[in-house]
Amino acid sequence: MxxxxxxxxxxxxxxxxxxxxxxxxxxxxxxxxxxxxxxxxxxxxxxxxxxxxxxxxxxxxxxxxxxxxxxxxxxxxxxxxxxxxxxxxxxxxxxxxxxxxxxxxxxxxxxxxxxxxxxAKWLGLPSEEHLKGYGVSACATCDGFFFKDREVTVVGGGDTAIEEATFLTKYATKVTLIHRRRELRASKIMQARAFANPKITFLWDTVVEEVLGARETGVTGLRLRSLTTDEVMDYKCDGLFVAIGxxxxxxxxxxxxxxxxxxxxxxxxxxxxxxxxxxxxxxxxxxxxxxxxxxxxxxxxxxxxxxxxxxxxxxxxxx
The missing domain is CATH 3.50.50.60 (FAD/NAD(P)-binding domain)
Incomplete structure (x- = not known):
């Protein structure tokens, strides 16, 4: 010993x-x-x-x-x-x-x-794992700059997700926040800020089924599923930020x-x-x-x- x-x-x-x-x-x-x-x-x-x-x-x-x-x-x-x-x-x-x-x-x-x-907590999708660092990130302050004049998505509904989405509007032309519920868990002041930001749009009652793209091209879109209608659709974007804590x-x-x-x-x-x-x-x-x-x-x-x-x-x- x-x-x-x-x-x-x-x-x-x-x-x-x-x-x-x-x-x-x-x-x-x-x-x-x-x-x-x-x-x-x-x-x-x-x-x-x-x-x-x-x-x-x-x-x-x-x-x-x-x-x-x-x-x-x-x-x-x-x-x-x-x-x-x-x-x-x-x-x-x-x-x-x-x-x-x-x-x-x-x-x-x-x-x-x-x-x-x-x-970082992740969604647990094989396609997400494959594209980490190639358009999939869990840190807007680390990687937001690389999405200048691009369209990006953020998954989450808490303060972190709203912070990430708000931060990304400095670079991206459009930020879509995808949340599995109808309302956000974020603090009221953060919500008000996000709703007032013309660059942020919301997709409610929706989950990500698959991240589309390749390491050569980066992320090209997401396969989404509506939790209310069960309808599946492909959504075009250039990046995915996972902000679920x-x-x-x-x-x-x-x-x-x-x-x-x-x-x-x-x-x-x-x-x-x-x-x-x-x-x-x-x-x-x-x-x-x-x-x-x-x-x-x-x-x-x-x-x-x-x-x-x-x-x-x-x-x-x-x-």
């Missing part, structure tokens, strides 16, 4: 996890980072399914999502972060040192940074850390401290407001600094 003990273990490898690793490694904490594996835990997080990233500072001409994550990973490795391409399968934050399992291997840590991210990747931490009703890790305001001293959370696993690569990286930096200071305090407390 002795060789499986680390000062800091980082769970998750998006911008938050890699930034935390860079800062923790430079503070000589020799972090061990679990970057995950498999389709559910893509090493590099949501940016791995984003093609062009134009809004990350420092890249004048933009950068591909996977390339940005490869750069961050290489930078973390340069400072001797130990990176393991495996999932964490269980944790125990009730005793110290904290215990973390990956498959049958057990590790212990003085401090843990959770940066396991969130996953995000799911934080926190199933491992139920009963270990305080979560909010939506399942996000609760952190103390202005910090990355969780309900357990010595466990910190960064990125989309605790941020349900901004959900951007740059804000995830920022909280990753905060988590590493919080962890370093906390470890320092513990060392003084024991002397």
């Amino acid at each position: 002795a060789n499986n003990h680390r000062r800091v273990i980082i769970i998750g490898a998006g911008p938050a996890g890699f930034t935390a690793a860079i800062y923790a490694a430079r503070a000589n904490l020799k972090p061990l980072l679990f970057e995950g594996e498999g389709p559910e835990n893509i090493p590099g997080g949501q940016l791995m399914i984003t093609t062009d990233v134009d809004n990350y500072p420092g890249f004048e001409h933009g950068i591909l999502g996977p390339e940005l994550m490869a750069n961050m990973r290489a930078q973390a490795a340069r400072f001797e972060t130990e990176i393991v391409t495996r999932n964490v399968t269980a944790v125990d934050f009730k005793t110290r040192p904290f215990r973390v399992w990956s498959r049958e291997d057990e590790y212990t840590a003085d401090a843990v940074i959770v940066s396991s991210g969130a996953s 995000h799911q934080p990747n926190t199933s491992l931490f139920v009963g270990q850390l305080d979560l909010n009703p939506q399942g996000y890790i609760v952190t103390k305001p202005g910090s990355t401290y969780t309900s357990v001293p010595g466990v910190f959370a960064a990125g989309d696993v605790q941020d349900f407001t901004y959900r951007q690569a740059v804000t995830a990286a920022g909280t990753g930096c905060m988590a590493a600094i919080d962890a370093e200071r906390w470890l320092e305090e513990q060392a003084h407390a024991t002397h």
Whole structure:
């Protein structure tokens, strides 16, 4: 067991996890980072399914999502972060040192940074999966710019869907919001804004059956079904934005850390401290407001600094 003990273990490898690793490694904490594996835990997080990233500072001409994550990973490795391409399968934050399992291997840590991210909820269609990054997106602020003077659709009925639709009107000539019900779940003020926007139209009581198009052409349309008449029709458009919410990747931490009703890790305001001293959370696993690569990286930096200071305090407390 002795060789499986680390000062800091980082769970998750998006911008938050890699930034935390860079800062923790430079503070000589020799972090061990679990970057995950498999389709559910893509090493590099949501940016791995984003093609062009134009809004990350420092890249004048933009950068591909996977390339940005490869750069961050290489930078973390340069400072001797130990990176393991495996999932964490269980944790125990009730005793110290904290215990973390990956498959049958057990590790212990003085401090843990959770940066396991969130996953966009999808419709679950094979055609949607095939065209992700080729006209199908779950982030208007990431990809809206690529639909300048195009006609796009948004699926959803909550605040996120209205925000996405409203944002897309900056670029698209027409935005159609498709909702499976007759009325929206979004807040009244958001609804009023959308109804007043001449670029937004609504298709009620309707679901998407299939995304039409190919990777070479991008999205060319949607196959829709009316829930009132059961009628199927093809609807021409150049892009589909799925805005039916995000799911934080926190199933491992139920009963270990305080979560909010939506399942996000609760952190103390202005910090990355969780309900357990010595466990910190960064990125989309605790941020349900901004959900951007740059804000995830920022909280990753905060988590590493919080962890370093906390470890320092513990060392003084024991002397």
